[in-house]
Amino acid sequence: MFTGIIKAKALVKKVESKDGNLFLTIATPKDWVIKSGDSIATDGVCLTVKKVNKNSYITELMPETLKKTYFSKIVPKELNLEQSLRLSDRMDGHFVFGHVDAFGKIETVKPAGRAKIYKISFPRKFRKLVTEKGSIAVDGISLTIVSVSKQCFSVSLVDYTLSHTTLGSKQPGDMVNLEFDMLAKYLKTLILKK
Numbered sequence: 001m002f003t004g005i006i007k008a009k010a011l012v013k014k015v016e017s018k019d020g021n022l023f024l025t026i027a028t029p030k031d032w033v034i035k036s037g038d039s040i041a042t043d044g045v046c047l048t049v050k051k052v053n054k055n056s057y058i059t060e061l062m063p064e065t066l067k068k069t070y071f072s073k074i075v076p077k078e079l080n081l082e083q084s085l086r087l088s089d090r091m092d093g094h095f096v097f098g099h100v101d102a103f104g105k106i107e108t109v110k111p112a113g114r115a116k117i118y119k120i121s122f123p124r125k126f127r128k129l130v131t132e133k134g135s136i137a138v139d140g141i142s143l144t145i146v147s148v149s150k151q152c153f154s155v156s157l158v159d160y161t162l163s164h165t166t167l168g169s170k171q172p173g174d175m176v177n178l179e180f181d182m183l184a185k186y187l188k189t190l191i192l193k194k
Helices: 063-068 124-129 159-164 182-193
Strands: 008-018 021-027 039-042 045-052 056-061 078-083 102-112 115-121 135-138 141-148 152-157 175-180
Touching: 115 159, 124 175, 124 182, 135 152, 175 182
Parallel strands: none
Antiparallel strands: 008 021, 008 078, 021 056, 039 045, 039 078, 045 056, 102 115, 102 175, 115 152, 135 141, 135 175, 141 152
């Protein structure tokens, strides 16, 4: 489990495809201690560390993960990273599970003072999980939804988030991984069962 508070950005050093799976070699952030079996949110996707090298580590994405994320289309040069939450950690952000539901597309980016408003389209079937002032994880970043339309939502990014995450360098047309709020998912399931 994660909080959606990005702890580091890291470069992708190597991408390899084998037997339908994708293997990413990622630079280990400075001062991070990583071991095989650790869970790391990688642009919002919970990935298990397969192997640790001197200055990098390897993760494996299976076909189901590729189907739900934009990694099936493109692997960016730089990724947002967050190590899994410990019981002693502060709970900033919101509960993020690393179970990406779909990928969306940035439609517009507009300045709003020192902040920027991102309008992001998403698959229509998830509309009931998106609400104003609700939480959403975009590329693993815990964000608050500003407004919602049929197939788009808007989020506002402050200067800190823009400079400390990869979202600050993304432009209209770029894809983002989306994880809708788990509470909304459970409520939807409970209501549909009645």
